[in-house]
Amino acid sequence: MSTFPVTLEVRSSVKPLAWAVPAALLLFALPHAIDPYQTILLAYGLVMAIAALGFNLLLGYTGLLSFGHSAYFGLGAYAVAFMVKYLHVQSLELLVLGAVVASLAVSALFGFVCVRYTRIFFSILTLALSQVLWSLAFKFFWVTGGSDGLRVPTPAVLGRLPDPAEDKILFLANAYYYYVLVLFLACVLVMWVIVNSPFGKALQAIRDNETRAEFVGIQIRRYRFVAFLVSGAFTGLAGALWVPLNGLTTPDILYWPFSGEIVFMSVLGGFRTFAGPIVGAVVFNYLKTSAVGFTVYWQALLGAILVFLVLALPAGIVGTFKHLLLWLRKRAFR
Amino acid sequence: MNLLQTTQLTKYFGNTHAVDAVDFAIGEGEVLALIGSNGAGKTSLVNLISGLLRADGGRIVFRGIDITALSVHDRIRAGIARSFQLVNLFDQLTLLDNVALSIFSREGMIGRLLSLANRYRAVWEEAFEILRQFGLETRSSLLAGGISQGERKLLDVAVAYALRPKLLFLDEPTSGVGTREKAPIMDVVSAIVRSKHITAVVIEHDMDVVFRYSDRIVAMHQGTILASGTPDEIRHNEAVTTTLIGAPDA
Numbered sequence: 001m002s003t004f005p006v007t008l009e010v011r012s013s014v015k016p017l018a019w020a021v022p023a024a025l026l027l028f029a030l031p032h033a034i035d036p037y038q039t040i041l042l043a044y045g046l047v048m049a050i051a052a053l054g055f056n057l058l059l060g061y062t063g064l065l066s067f068g069h070s071a072y073f074g075l076g077a078y079a080v081a082f083m084v085k086y087l088h089v090q091s092l093e094l095l096v097l098g099a100v101v102a103s104l105a106v107s108a109l110f111g112f113v114c115v116r117y118t119r120i121f122f123s124i125l126t127l128a129l130s131q132v133l134w135s136l137a138f139k140f141f142w143v144t145g146g147s148d149g150l151r152v153p154t155p156a157v158l159g160r161l162p163d164p165a166e167d168k169i170l171f172l173a174n175a176y177y178y179y180v181l182v183l184f185l186a187c188v189l190v191m192w193v194i195v196n197s198p199f200g201k202a203l204q205a206i207r208d209n210e211t212r213a214e215f216v217g218i219q220i221r222r223y224r225f226v227a228f229l230v231s232g233a234f235t236g237l238a239g240a241l242w243v244p245l246n247g248l249t250t251p252d253i254l255y256w257p258f259s260g261e262i263v264f265m266s267v268l269g270g271f272r273t274f275a276g277p278i279v280g281a282v283v284f285n286y287l288k289t290s291a292v293g294f295t296v297y298w299q300a301l302l303g304a305i306l307v308f309l310v311l312a313l314p315a316g317i318v319g320t321f322k323h324l325l326l327w328l329r330k331r332a333f334r
Numbered sequence: 335m336n337l338l339q340t341t342q343l344t345k346y347f348g349n350t351h352a353v354d355a356v357d358f359a360i361g362e363g364e365v366l367a368l369i370g371s372n373g374a375g376k377t378s379l380v381n382l383i384s385g386l387l388r389a390d391g392g393r394i395v396f397r398g399i400d401i402t403a404l405s406v407h408d409r410i411r412a413g414i415a416r417s418f419q420l421v422n423l424f425d426q427l428t429l430l431d432n433v434a435l436s437i438f439s440r441e442g443m444i445g446r447l448l449s450l451a452n453r454y455r456a457v458w459e460e461a462f463e464i465l466r467q468f469g470l471e472t473r474s475s476l477l478a479g480g481i482s483q484g485e486r487k488l489l490d491v492a493v494a495y496a497l498r499p500k501l502l503f504l505d506e507p508t509s510g511v512g513t514r515e516k517a518p519i520m521d522v523v524s525a526i527v528r529s530k531h532i533t534a535v536v537i538e539h540d541m542d543v544v545f546r547y548s549d550r551i552v553a554m555h556q557g558t559i560l561a562s563g564t565p566d567e568i569r570h571n572e573a574v575t576t577t578l579i580g581a582p583d584a
Contacts, residue, residue: 008474193448202435216435217439
């Protein structure tokens with residue numbers, strides 16, 4: 001036994017602020033330094049980061065790989081489109097609220113079925129259920145617009161409708177960007193608290209060892225179900241924020257390759273880290289946009305880049321960065 | 335009155351009678367060793383009582399309550415905890431986290447979603463104190479996947495102990511560790527169990543450990559109880575010596 005005095009060291013919850021505060025300030029300042037198009041691209045990235053954060057609560061923290069998160073993203077987007085088209089709702093706050101409630105309802109239904117299974121069975125079930133929603137969006141064209149989708153005009157933000165004379169691009173790059181940014185930061189904060197709460201520790205315990213988790217008194221299915229709900233709500237919120245940016249929702253965002261993109265964002269950034277999915281989402285968004293602008297064979301180019309990145313950075317961008325920092329720190333103290 | 339009593343407890347795996355109408359009892363404060371050759375039904379019996387397996391027949395009464403149909407969660411609430419033959423830990427969490435999870439669960443705080451775990455200072459202090467009792471405090475901030483097998487065995491028991499059980503099952507607490515490590519592990523575990531008056535059932539193959547640390551020994555063979563008695567009685571029980579131990583020294 002050690003003769004050195006040993007004291008309790010509980011990890012500080014404030015430490016990550018050293019990274020988070022400068023990053024948030026940078027995100028607030030960026031629209032003043034980059035052009036509106038780049039700002040809108042960043043807004044897309046932040047929206048996808050909310051979806052990836054939600055997704056990673058299941059993959060990184062609970063050990064469940066969902067191949068069906070397009071369902072909740074698409075549901076959020078379609079809920080907004082339906083409310084605009086059929087209920088003539090213009091307030092973005094109401095649209096977001098409606099989308100989150102709809103996502104929660106469907107993730108409760110899907111989650112009830114899916115959390116009974118793990119590993120490949122869970123993944124296939126989530127995939128199959130998401131494809132049910134995709135086929136409904138595709139076939140019920142008199143309600144959903146079919147492959148043409150549904151248009152969504154610019155909504156009223158904080159009770160203020162955009163001036164018809166106002167340039168939509170400038171609106172999206174200013175008022176809407178900051179709206180997305182505030183919600184993004186709120187989502188990061190909430191998710192940070194969740195994964196560092198006793199509940200978050202329980203999810204990590206389930207991920208590491210389901211049998212032992214049960215034998216410390218954790219009710220596995222109940223906790224997985226709550227994680228599934230939170231994950232669905234985050235992804236639904238992302239879908240709701242995405243559709244005014246895009247101006248249109250189509251069944252593409254309910255289709256399985258879109259679920260694959262969400263998986264990829266998390267893996268690219270590093271699903272073993274909290275910030276990984278955020279970074280992965282923003283980087284993936286830029287990569288995809290650049291590839292589309294570069295060649296008509298953008299899928300092939302993107303695939304090649306992504307394969308290279310996964311092989312070169314198996315821990316993801318943030319994971320590799322953390323390893324590098326650790327290595328440098330060790331060298332400095334040698 | 336017995337703390338735990340099973341009546342005609344039965345478990346089949348196909349045609350194999352893993353546990354065959356077993357009447358098993360343990361009194362409060364006892365440290366009982368469960369011995370038997372591989373396949374005798376020791377672990378199956380513990381799995382049935384702890385809730386990992388469902389019984390095909392019979393009853394389990396714990397502190398006067400029939401727990402046969404209760405879930406694992408409810409049995410833990412009732413006061414039953416266990417460690418595992420093959421160490422079951424949360425390998426990507428620290429030793430402190432591993433123990434703290436049991437405390438959060440025991441205190442009914444594990445479901446708290448919107449408050450930081452670090453705020454519950456008392457939980458972390460208790461977790462650290464438990465690690466100190468098990469001699470693991472210097473390793474508290476390491477990941478459970480990165481410590482030695484002997485330390486993992488101790489941590490496995492510490493995680494179960496943190497639930498403050500009335501009845502603790504220790505499934506081969508010294509298996510897979512070197513001969514020299516066995517006694518220190520059992521010394522620590524035994525001291526804690528006895529000082530806290532915890533009733534314990536130890537499954538063990540090492541007869542030195544069994545005879546040294548237990549008050550009573552139950553020998554199992556082919557799903558049934560072969561004999562029950564003090565270490566001295568078991569040492570001289572003909573059926574046990576013939577079947578399990580071998581002839582006592584002259």
